Amino acid sequence: MTDPTPLPGFHDVLAAAARIAPHAHVTPVLRSRALDAMAGCELHFKCENLQRVGAFKFRGACNAIFSLDEAEVARGIVTQSSGNHGAAVALAARLRGGTATVVAPHSTPKVKQAAMLGYGARLVHCDTDQASRDAATRAVLDETGGVLVHPFNDARVMAGQGTAVLELLREVPGLDAVVAPVSGGGLLSGSCLAAHGVDPGIDMFGAEPEGARDAYDGLAAGERITGRRADTICDGLRAELGTLTFPVLREHLREVLLADDAAVVAAMRLVWERLKLVVEPSAAIVLAVVLARPALFRGRRVGLVLSGGNVDLDALPALFAAS
Numbered sequence: 282m283t284d285p286t287p288l289p290g291f292h293d294v295l296a297a298a299a300r301i302a303p304h305a306h307v308t309p310v311l312r313s314r315a316l317d318a319m320a321g322c323e324l325h326f327k328c329e330n331l332q333r334v335g336a337f338k339f340r341g342a343c344n345a346i347f348s349l350d351e352a353e354v355a356r357g358i359v360t361q362s363s364g365n366h367g368a369a370v371a372l373a374a375r376l377r378g379g380t381a382t383v384v385a386p387h388s389t390p391k392v393k394q395a396a397m398l399g400y401g402a403r404l405v406h407c408d409t410d411q412a413s414r415d416a417a418t419r420a421v422l423d424e425t426g427g428v429l430v431h432p433f434n435d436a437r438v439m440a441g442q443g444t445a446v447l448e449l450l451r452e453v454p455g456l457d458a459v460v461a462p463v464s465g466g467g468l469l470s471g472s473c474l475a476a477h478g479v480d481p482g483i484d485m486f487g488a489e490p491e492g493a494r495d496a497y498d499g500l501a502a503g504e505r506i507t508g509r510r511a512d513t514i515c516d517g518l519r520a521e522l523g524t525l526t527f528p529v530l531r532e533h534l535r536e537v538l539l540a541d542d543a544a545v546v547a548a549m550r551l552v553w554e555r556l557k558l559v560v561e562p563s564a565a566i567v568l569a570v571v572l573a574r575p576a577l578f579r580g581r582r583v584g585l586v587l588s589g590g591n592v593d594l595d596a597l598p599a600l601f602a603a604s
């Protein structure tokens with residue numbers, strides 16, 4: 282069934298950039314000669330781990346919530362999130378003088394739960410699968426009468442997320458390719474709209490965990506895949522593509538590239554060691570997929586979106602030991 286909601290376009294990304302400019306950081310773009318040598322190409326890292334709330338998610342949440350009128354804000358904002366989007370919604374709602382309720386899986390890392398609570402969110406826990414998230418979100422909406430700001434299947438959120446790549450291309454014109462993580466597809470679809478609005482010749486790639494490969498399989502099959510249970514350390518990449526993000530990716534994306542958890546942990550360690558940046562597994566996956574496909578990127582200028590840096594430090598010893 283086709284979603285009747287209009288898809289966002291490049292003009293929406295430009296409008297989002299103007300709307301969030303007073304509130305969001307313009308994050309830096311970093312380089313590493315050592316990582317360039319390892320990858321065999323020129324890498325430009327867009328550091329969204331240094332964005333407010335520690336993730337790109339603030340862009341989309343800010344654009345969506347600052348698009349609401351006062352009556353809508355007064356009803357309260359409701360969302361579902363494994364952490365970063367929930368924190369972003371809570372902060373943006375607070376900046377607008379509103380409140381936020383976040384439906385979060387029980388498995389959400391403690392550091393991300395603490396961040397959401399710290400920004401003033403009320404948490405409602407659920408199971409990790411998408412059906413459980415959706416059911417709990419519907420229950421909260423019925424209970425509160427709030428306004429839904431979906432983490433990815435929302436045109437305003439998609440446009441807001443695209444502002445990261447818009448900034449990247451303004452700072453580093455002439456990129457050959459851009460790689461961004463894919464979960465529900467909000468960041469990647471917004472990135473596609475931004476990149477191809479600037480230069481239709483840029484190759485757009487998604488980075489997805491082997492244990493949560495619904496985007497890879499769904500785009501190959503030509504239809505959304507739903508109902509799978511994800512199994513990956515990339516806690517921010519366990520959602521499934523939305524009805525709005527899927528058609529944008531089908532039109533704009535060259536390919537989804539896969540990485541297993543061991544490769545993701547190795548890439549996370551490299552980013553920590555070489556760029557001196559704290560990134561979470563869901564962000565490090567972009568480097569993992571580039572290193573795994575040297576022939577695809579050799580000699581090219583590549584932008585990589587480091588999507589977030591909210592890491593549960595208590596879990597690191599077990600995570601590195603497992604890799």
